[in-house]
Amino acid sequence: MPKMKSHTGMGKRVKQTGSGKWISEQAGKRHLLEGKTSRRTRRLTGTVEVAKTEIKRIKKLLGR
Incomplete structure (x- = not known):
């Protein structure tokens, strides 16, 4: 089975x-x-915390 590749776009x-x-x-x-x-x-400048509903999807894309 090949290794899972992390989604490089999401990582950035x-x-x-x-x-x-x-x-x-x-x-x-x-x-x-x-x-x-x-x-x-x-007011759109800067960083914000990601919504809790998106965290599961992000972790899947990053292979965590």
Whole structure:
């Protein structure tokens, strides 16, 4: 049986902190920025904790 390959794209998008939380960049700041207010785009900056419902899927993709 061949080895499981981890999903390299997911590995670049999420990171696990020392305490075990999963963090990623805030969504919604890639395109169509002219229609969004400056206040909204500023608040989309930075990292956020991944939703608990997504953690099972992320672990499966990373082979953990």
